Amino acid sequence: MQKLLQCLFFLSLSCFCSFPSSAFSRNPNRQFSQANNYEGSSDLVDLRYHMGPVLASPINLYIIWYGHWNPTHQSTIRDFIYSLSSPAPYPSVADWWRTVRFYTDQTGSNITGNIVLSGEFYDSVYSHGIYLSRLAIQSTINSAVTASKTRALPLNPHNGLYLVLTSSDVRVQDFCRAVCGFHYFSFPTIVGVTVPYAWVGYSGSQCPGMCAYPFAWPDYSKMPPPGAGGVGGSNVMRPPNGDPGVDGMISVIAHELAEVSSNPLVNAWYAGEDPTAPTEIADLCMGVYGTGGGGGYVGKVYRGTWGVVYNVNGVKGRKFMVQWVWNPVTRRCFGPNALD
Numbered sequence: 001m002q003k004l005l006q007c008l009f010f011l012s013l014s015c016f017c018s019f020p021s022s023a024f025s026r027n028p029n030r031q032f033s034q035a036n037n038y039e040g041s042s043d044l045v046d047l048r049y050h051m052g053p054v055l056a057s058p059i060n061l062y063i064i065w066y067g068h069w070n071p072t073h074q075s076t077i078r079d080f081i082y083s084l085s086s087p088a089p090y091p092s093v094a095d096w097w098r099t100v101r102f103y104t105d106q107t108g109s110n111i112t113g114n115i116v117l118s119g120e121f122y123d124s125v126y127s128h129g130i131y132l133s134r135l136a137i138q139s140t141i142n143s144a145v146t147a148s149k150t151r152a153l154p155l156n157p158h159n160g161l162y163l164v165l166t167s168s169d170v171r172v173q174d175f176c177r178a179v180c181g182f183h184y185f186s187f188p189t190i191v192g193v194t195v196p197y198a199w200v201g202y203s204g205s206q207c208p209g210m211c212a213y214p215f216a217w218p219d220y221s222k223m224p225p226p227g228a229g230g231v232g233g234s235n236v237m238r239p240p241n242g243d244p245g246v247d248g249m250i251s252v253i254a255h256e257l258a259e260v261s262s263n264p265l266v267n268a269w270y271a272g273e274d275p276t277a278p279t280e281i282a283d284l285c286m287g288v289y290g291t292g293g294g295g296g297y298v299g300k301v302y303r304g305t306w307g308v309v310y311n312v313n314g315v316k317g318r319k320f321m322v323q324w325v326w327n328p329v330t331r332r333c334f335g336p337n338a339l340d
């Protein structure tokens with residue numbers, strides 16, 4: 001049964017991938033209708049290593065803030081990035097990243113636990129307009145590394161990772177229709193070198209019901225929201241940092257960072273036969289945030305003050321809600337808030 005569902009999953013992915021990319025669908029409908037729940041161990045997941053590199057060296061992460069950004073949202077996102085390799089009370093964001101570190105390359109090197117926010121670039125002039133194609137995301141990286149000397153980000157092909165974040169008013173090809181974020185690698189003809197990058201859009205105004213799950217809920221789902229009857233009479237879960245769009249984005253950023261690290265050149269860790277529509281380590285666990293999660297239920301997570309919902313701790317007392325990722329050793333989805 002799950003095999004069949006996986007086939008449907010691949011079909012649904014391939015129909016919107018017009019060129020090789022590791023875009024993912026976060027269509028909440030799939031979370032309800034297809035058993036995308038591998039919280040329990042499954043022998044049917046054929047996640048395999050395809051001999052390419054993983055991000056094993058300490059990562060220098062560069063953020064490109066494209067468009068007009070709310071400074072409060074920016075600090076939430078920065079604190080999440082800092083939390084990836086900083087201590088915080090268990091279960092922490094860094095504890096969550098430990099599952100990602102189980103992936104190795106053919107030299108036996110694990111994915112790094114060291115992710116440093118090494119530069120930020122503010123593209124507040126919308127250098128490539130308010131509509132970006134998938135390829136134009138690479139052009140925004142090129143603009144950031146070729147800007148005037150005082151502002152430019154370094155072009156770092158050794159251990160650089162570029163994260164392009166688009167503001168609420170920026171439309172991106174396939175955003176809100178098929179994807180909430182994607183990762184890929186740059187072409188030397190556009191950026192000068194091959195560097196891994198990821199893009200995530202702010203969905204708070206364009207499609208919270210699709211990309212800010214579980215803090216927003218699609219009306220068309222005809223399913224009850226996950227927090228119904230639970231959180232303070234509200235019918236959706238309350239975001240831990242006060243904004244459904246940015247708290248939803250955090251989990252998408254986590255998803256993309258896990259996948260770009262384990263499959264940066266789209267030739268390392270993925271399931272399925274088709275590299276143009278790979279199923280990667282976070283795709284396998286979409287919608288799962290705690291024990292028992294899947295099929296529209298987020299799983300066992302924590303309730304904080306004011307009814308906020310979260311599953312990991314970060315720096316400065318922050319709380320975040322991040323989806324689980326596939327553990328290659330136990331062959332199941334896992335997060336540090338697991339009850340078993």
Ligand SMILES: *[C@@H]1O[C@H](CO)[C@@H](O)[C@H](O)[C@H]1NC(C)=O
Nearest residue numbers: 098101102103104110328329
């Ligand atoms: C590296 O990966 C191997 C294989 O998954 C695992 O046994 C080991 O614990 C990992 N090391 C770290 C530091 O995560």
